[in-house]
Amino acid sequence: MKKFEEGKVLLNEQVTNGVIIVxxxxxxxxxxxxxxxxxxxxTWQHGKPSHFxxxxxKKI
Structure with a gap:
């Protein structure tokens, strides 16, 4: 279940490292x-993320 309030995003899954796009x-x-x-x-378009x-x- 996702919940949005006052600019905070609460997810039911734990994300330790990564980027969350809303x-x-x-x-x-x-x-x-x-x-x-x-x-x-x-990439943003009209104030919203449009694609990534x-x-x-790999380090050699």
């Missing part, structure tokens, strides 16, 4: 990169 009251969790190195790029890009790299 758009139109719906949440999506982006986890950590599989190899530990990476970035998430979130995930990149990761």
């Amino acid at each position: 758009k139109d009251g719906k949440t999506e969790v982006l986890g950590c990169p599989p190899e530990g190195f990476g970035k998430q790029i979130i 890009e995930v990149q990761f790299s």
